[in-house]
Amino acid sequence: MRRFKWVPALLILMLVLSGCNGFTKGGSGAEKADAEAEEGKITLDFWTFWGSEIRRPIIEKIIEDFNNSQDEIEVKHTFIPWGDIWTKELAAIAAGDPPDVVINDINATALRGKNQQAENLSKYLEEDDISGDFYEELWNATLYEGDSYGIPFNTDTRVLFYNKDAFEEAGLDPEQPPKTWDELWEYAEKLDVKDGEKYDRLGFYPMFGVQTDVWMMNADNVNFVDENSEVKINTPAKLDTLEWLNKWHQKYGADNINSWKAQMESQQANPFFSGDLAMLVQTPTFYTQIRDYAPDLNFGVALLPEKEPGNGHTSWGGGFVAEIPAGAENPDASWEFIKYLTSKEAQEYWAVKNFDNVANIEASESAASSDEFNDNGKMVYELAVEAMPLTMLTPTSLVAPDYMTLVNPEFDNVYLGKKTPEQALKDAQAAVEKEISKK
Amino acid sequence: MVKQAAGRQKVSHFETIQGRRQALNIINWVLLAAGSILMLSPLWWMLVTSVKTMQEVMTYPPTFWPESWNWSNYMKTWEAAPFDLYTVNTLTITILVVIGNVFVNSFIAYGFAKVPFKGRNVLFAIVLSTMMIPGFVTLIPQYVLFAKLQWLNTYYPLVIPAFFGSAFNIFLLRQFYMTIPDELIEAAKMEGASHFWIWWKIGLPLTKPALATVAIFSFNGAWNDFLGPLLYVNDESLYTLQLGLQVFKGQMSTQWNYLMAGSLLVLLPVIILFFFFQKYFIQGINLQSGGK
Numbered sequence: 001m002r003r004f005k006w007v008p009a010l011l012i013l014m015l016v017l018s019g020c021n022g023f024t025k026g027g028s029g030a031e032k033a034d035a036e037a038e039e040g041k042i043t044l045d046f047w048t049f050w051g052s053e054i055r056r057p058i059i060e061k062i063i064e065d066f067n068n069s070q071d072e073i074e075v076k077h078t079f080i081p082w083g084d085i086w087t088k089e090l091a092a093i094a095a096g097d098p099p100d101v102v103i104n105d106i107n108a109t110a111l112r113g114k115n116q117q118a119e120n121l122s123k124y125l126e127e128d129d130i131s132g133d134f135y136e137e138l139w140n141a142t143l144y145e146g147d148s149y150g151i152p153f154n155t156d157t158r159v160l161f162y163n164k165d166a167f168e169e170a171g172l173d174p175e176q177p178p179k180t181w182d183e184l185w186e187y188a189e190k191l192d193v194k195d196g197e198k199y200d201r202l203g204f205y206p207m208f209g210v211q212t213d214v215w216m217m218n219a220d221n222v223n224f225v226d227e228n229s230e231v232k233i234n235t236p237a238k239l240d241t242l243e244w245l246n247k248w249h250q251k252y253g254a255d256n257i258n259s260w261k262a263q264m265e266s267q268q269a270n271p272f273f274s275g276d277l278a279m280l281v282q283t284p285t286f287y288t289q290i291r292d293y294a295p296d297l298n299f300g301v302a303l304l305p306e307k308e309p310g311n312g313h314t315s316w317g318g319g320f321v322a323e324i325p326a327g328a329e330n331p332d333a334s335w336e337f338i339k340y341l342t343s344k345e346a347q348e349y350w351a352v353k354n355f356d357n358v359a360n361i362e363a364s365e366s367a368a369s370s371d372e373f374n375d376n377g378k379m380v381y382e383l384a385v386e387a388m389p390l391t392m393l394t395p396t397s398l399v400a401p402d403y404m405t406l407v408n409p410e411f412d413n414v415y416l417g418k419k420t421p422e423q424a425l426k427d428a429q430a431a432v433e434k435e436i437s438k439k
Numbered sequence: 440m441v442k443q444a445a446g447r448q449k450v451s452h453f454e455t456i457q458g459r460r461q462a463l464n465i466i467n468w469v470l471l472a473a474g475s476i477l478m479l480s481p482l483w484w485m486l487v488t489s490v491k492t493m494q495e496v497m498t499y500p501p502t503f504w505p506e507s508w509n510w511s512n513y514m515k516t517w518e519a520a521p522f523d524l525y526t527v528n529t530l531t532i533t534i535l536v537v538i539g540n541v542f543v544n545s546f547i548a549y550g551f552a553k554v555p556f557k558g559r560n561v562l563f564a565i566v567l568s569t570m571m572i573p574g575f576v577t578l579i580p581q582y583v584l585f586a587k588l589q590w591l592n593t594y595y596p597l598v599i600p601a602f603f604g605s606a607f608n609i610f611l612l613r614q615f616y617m618t619i620p621d622e623l624i625e626a627a628k629m630e631g632a633s634h635f636w637i638w639w640k641i642g643l644p645l646t647k648p649a650l651a652t653v654a655i656f657s658f659n660g661a662w663n664d665f666l667g668p669l670l671y672v673n674d675e676s677l678y679t680l681q682l683g684l685q686v687f688k689g690q691m692s693t694q695w696n697y698l699m700a701g702s703l704l705v706l707l708p709v710i711i712l713f714f715f716f717q718k719y720f721i722q723g724i725n726l727q728s729g730g731k
Contacts, residue, residue: 022528022594022677045673051686052694053519081685084669091579091670095586099673267693269499276499289692293497 042333044075044100047089051079058353066340073333075101089325093117098325100334101341106141106152106319108396113144119324122147124335130342134359135388141395142321150321151342152359154350156283157317157391158210159383160305161290164298166191166201166278177302181244184279184305191278199256202271204279206248207257208264212411213404214281214316216241217392219307221314224407225397229436233407234429237307242414242421249415273297283317284384287377288355299376301383303390317391319359357384364388399436406431489513489700496695509696516687516700524676525683532597532668532679533661539601540657541650544608549638551609552616553624563613570606582670596671597664601657608653615649616642651719659709680705 050059056079063075078099080088086105092098104112112118125131125148131139138152164174170190178184188203206215217223220237232238249257263271271277273294280286281304290297303313322341324334340346347363350356352370355377368382397403410428413419419427488496490508516522551563585596619642627637643650665681672678684705687698 022531022672049690051520052689053686055689056686078673078675079686081669081682082688082690088670091582092591092673094579095583095591097586097591263499268496268695269501270497271499273497274499289497293494 041074042330044073044333044337045078046075047078047080047099047102049080049082049085062346066337073336075337093325093327096327098328100328100330101322101337102325103320104323106321109142109150109321110144111396111398113149114398117326118149119326119331120147135361137393138319138359141393150323151338153320153322153342155317155319155357155359157384157387158281158304158315159284159387160279160302161282162279162300163275164300166275177300178305180305180309181307202277205252206245209281212245215245217316218304218314223394229399231429231432234425239421239425246414284380285356287380301380303387313390315387315391399439403432403435485699485703488695489703491696493696512696512700516697519697520683520686522683525678525680528677529679532594533658535598536601536661537654537657540608541654543602543604544653545612546638547604548609548612548616549642552613554634566606566609591671592673597667612649615646619645655716655719
């Protein structure tokens with residue numbers, strides 16, 4: 001048996017390794033949880049995608065404050081990478097071992113309610129009605145058949161950033177940003193600096209930062225599929241929008257647009273920072289990038305221009321909710337924590353430290369006058385708060401969750417010159433109606 | 440006569456042919472160098488980005504030579520998350536996976552190549568057919584299975600499967616074993632050796648190049664695995680390097696300089712491995728394309 005002397009060695013190695021982190025259930029976290037359980041505390045596992053050196057300390061401070069504020073619940077934060085967190089959550093729900101609280105996409109909240117992936121919060125709201133604390137549009141997005149499945153946490157909107165120096169150079173008043181679509185066009189013409197076929201400075205292109213759909217919402221305030229599951233794609237206002245956007249596309253030409261777009265989408269070197277792009281639609285939080293990466297930029301900010309005077313500066317946004325995944329072990333404790341997360345105190349702290357829009361109205365308004373912001377910061381945040389009531393959400397349709405995959409190619413057909421705007425909208429309308437009738 | 444003339448002609452043109460060859464060589468060199476530069480340019484871009492300030496990363500137009508080389512980015516990257524711990528975790532998983540893959544697959548492959556038994560070919564075909572099933576199809580059933588075994592939030596789901604063979608590695612090693620003459624095995628058997636002994640004493644040493652290939656591929660696979668740890672590990676103290684790198688990527692913005700610095704550091708062992716085992720990497724590719 002001498003020749004098998006490696007067998008015990010291998011076994012010993014296995015045993016040593018099995019004592020390592022990762023081979024005992026739950027690792028070190030579980031030991032900690034056990035220690036706390038002895039004190040009679042409930043441990044909550046809280047999943048977020050906020051792991052950056054900026055966001056992580058902020059959410060962990062909020063958690064720490066909550067943990068210190070009472071002695072029954074101990075919240076433990078786990079960072080799961082952005083883009084994978086909800087896939088992982090779904091797997092965990094299916095396996096019957098979900099976290100206790102998770103930050104999730106607001107637009108699909110009703111869909112998760114319908115699919116029973118999140119806990120119904122109505123019984124808590126009956127005792128403790130906090131629905132009035134949040135922007136109505138956000139609150140409504142969390143409802144499925146009148147019941148709430150998540151509490152709005154943070155949100156965003158879209159506003160127009162513009163370069164004041166470029167305005168001055170082009171003979172425009174830097175304090176008078178464009179208010180209508182016509183003005184936007186007129187200003188862009190003046191701001192363009194052309195060098196042969198190429199542009200040294202681009203005045204504005206509506207589809208950097210946002211897409212066709214946002215301008216369509218801006219035009220008629222109606223989502224592609226409304227709350228009664230009626231398809232509202234082929235409408236006169238949306239047709240105007242598509243024609244208008246196509247005009248921009250023809251103005252700059254596909255080659256110019258594609259090369260600029262590639263740059264914008266790289267999330268690196270942004271031409272707005274260098275003054276090569278004079279106006280850009282972005283979220284208010286974009287300000288933090290200007291602050292950090294282009295501190296000398298002389299910029300202003302304005303509401304999204306309206307289609308024509310009086311039409312309304314409707315903008316578009318999204319956001320996140322805090323929710324209890326279906327099957328979580330301690331929903332009552334989870335609810336206590338969610339209530340704290342969405343309270344004015346925690347929301348204001350998040351808003352100010354992150355320069356992020358929050359769902360709690362009172363917190364947003366008091367953040368706008370925070371002493372922690374400088375003049376530029378205040379300017380952007382105040383405008384963001386002003387834009388919030390004008391901001392539409394586009395909740396995922398319960399009858400055709402993926403309809404945008406049918407609609408977007410039709411828009412592309414217009415920009416590629418393959419279809420007229422009339423034909424494209426007609427076809428998109430028909431395709432989505434067909435998809436819905438299949439259900 | 441003709442032959443002679445041709446011979447003489449060849450001799451008299453020898454110089455120019457060599458000259459032509461040299462010219463051809465130079466062209467080859469230039470083409471190859473251009474190709475290498477093209478292949479290396481993403482790596483260069485990683486390196487340059489990793490030492491830039493975030494402000495410079497955001498400058499338009501992008502700079503190909505950084506204004507200043509901020510090597511401190513690497514320190515900051517390492518400190519942004521517990522990367523020491525992540526390295527230990529990743530190494531633990533990787534080493535176990537490599538051990539499992541090398542020994543178990545070799546053992547199975549020996550059986551398929553050298554031990555005649557009824558239904559061997561059918562069984563081998565079944566093993567191979569598992570290669571045709573895309574990993575994503577089995578992902579959810581596998582997850583549910585591991586959940587039922589109470590293995591979530593441990594390394595078992597990442598390590599144990601390596602001890603149950605993988606079709607590709609079995610195939611690769613079986614093809615290698617097929618090149619070992621049966622007479623060798625027969626001779627050992629005549630001497631009274633068991634199959635286990637033959638595998639251990641003759642099989643393993645003779646298949647070293649193929650084993651190295653399997654080891655390298657398993658190392659790469661386990662080291663770079665993102666989906667596995669993402670799905671099965673919940674506790675941040677059990678995270679691996681690939682998960683750790685994700686802290687630099689946010690929903691709206693990415694800390695490119697840290698992400699690139701971190702990626703380069705994580706890539707380093709793979710590059711070192713490549714330089715040491717270059718020979719086996721190439722052999723592996725030959726084996727993969729069925730050249731063996």
